[in-house]
Amino acid sequence: MSTVPFRSMKDASPVRVQVDWRRVRRFAARTALLAAAAPVAAAGVVMGLERVRRHQYPLDSPFPTAPPSSTDVDDTQATVYTFGADLYAAMLDAIRGARHQVFLETYIWKDDEVGREFKQALVEAADRGVEVFVVYDGFANLVIPRSFYDMPPGVHVLRFPAMRPGLLMLDVRRSGRDHRKILVVDDEVSFVGGYNIGTLYATKWRDTHLRLVGPSTWELRNAFVDMWNRWRSPHQPLLQDVGSQLWMPRLRAARNAPSELVFPIRGIYLDAIDRACSHIYITQAYFIPDEDIQAALLAAAARGVDVRVLVPERSNHVVADWLARGHYDTLLRGGVRIFLYQGAMIHAKTATIDAQWSTVGTANIDRLSLTGNYEINLEVVDEGLAAQLESAFRMDESNSRELTRDEWLRRHPLTKVAERVMAPLRPFL
Incomplete structure (x- = not known):
């Protein structure tokens, strides 16, 4: 308890007003807690209402799509995919035709029909002598059994850590997720875009992906190699970092690295x-x-x-x-x-x-x-x-x-x- 001097305008005699600083601190703490809780509580309410609404009105209406379309950007062919089933067919064809290397990186990889088809294609590629490297985000796939990502020794798997040490401290360097979706095959063909891997995305979501065939595949190869080498465990192989003969290309990769x-x-x-x-x-x-x-x-x-x-x-x-x-x-x-x-x-x-x-x-x-x-x-x-x-x-x-x-x-x-x-x-x- 402390007092604050106060001088009356009437007689100018000192008056002391008692201030209970413990009560002030408690009030401030409760106010701060309420301010922090209010948006979280509001978010919880709208999430609950949306859960009910989605049950009554699911996001499953048909939508317009277009067949894959290609154009040449310098010496690289670029193909736009707007329908998941078309994209997955092309990605699986590339994996099944791989002769040397397959690099796959994804944010979400479902244990469903499509996800298992990708897994089988990767295992078969490794069985025929192809080097296969896989990166997936641990947090995004917490609901998927870890056993789904168990692969034979020929498939090198990197699970991007589910829990990052900087998350609670909002440390950007140590809290970012691996949100990328990349496939590179034989340094010749590559894919990038918004599609994760799963049956839902094949026909129910509208997304866009791009396939590259030609020298600009290096852009995605280099991105995968840097990510793998940065996060691999000591027992996992180091990937070779090769340069590019293309300077100032009209097609380039921009990569965020927290x-x-x-x-x-x-x-x-x-x-x-x-x-x-x-x-x-x-x-x-x-x-x-x-x-x-x-x-x-x-x-x-x-x-x-x-x-x-x-x-x-x-x-x-x-x-x-x-x-x-x-x-x-x-x-x-x-x-x-x-x-x-x-x-x-x-x-x-x-x-x-x-x-x-x-x-x-x-x-x-x-x-x-x-x-x-x-x-x-x-x-x-x-x-x-x-x-x-x-x-x-x-x-x-x-x-x-x-x-x-x-x-x-x-x-x-x-x-x-x-x-x-x-x-x-x-x-x-």
Whole structure:
């Protein structure tokens, strides 16, 4: 207990007011606890409501797809896949035809029909003498029995640690997940994009992946080798790091590496958005832009660029949906058009700008992807690939509805309150 001197205006005699600092500290602690608990509690409520809603209205409606389409970028053939069944067939064909090496890295690998087919193909490749290396994220696959990832000695498996020591301390260097999806076969053919491995993704999710055939496969090979050598155990083999004869290619990989605090994917987005003169088409599963990316999009719209962002109306992560909505008013007011994908989950991470610049990869436009996880995006400057991705965007637009600002302003008052209460969770996603 302490006292604070006070001098009366009437008689100027000193008066001491007692302050119970223990009570003040308890009040401050409870207030802080309430402030921290409120967004978590709100998130729990919306997750519960979404669980009921998803049971009644599952995300399983049919959606438009397109057959694989190819174009040449310099000496490399690039093929766009927008349907999981087509992609998996091509990936399995590549593994089954492997003669020397197979590198597979994935975030989620389900123990289901598709997942077991991939496992069998890898084991058969090893049985015929192919060197097989696999990386998968331990945390993303906690619900999968560890025994599923048991492989014969010819398949080298690296389980990216499920629990990272920096997670509780928010240490970026030691808390990021391996969110990448890469397949490289014989240094000749490679794949990258948003697709994980599982039966659900084969036909029920709309996603985008890219296959490379030719010298630019080095971009993905090099990414896998660096990741393997960085995280392998001492008893696991060291992969050879080879150089590339391609300098200043129009197709390059941008790789986020939290352990080195390297995050170039955010940079390529900002640079490309700043250059835009005609149009920007962005497709994202989870769209929670930081201040700089949001400002760049608003600046582009202000100078007359047609800026369109296409996201799922309902995704598989309802909390991410609610946090994304906190940006809608500012974006709509600034002239950015928002399209909501209907009836199914769209998981693609793509963008194309001015019919020249494109990116396809694993990174969402949110904090986790741009400044947290291990990610990889291809940056491609090519009119042919841009045309293909614009065609895919228009296809997805046909299964979307545009959100207008008038509609957004008419949303329920409780919705507005929930958005504000949950806003403090944005730095975690």
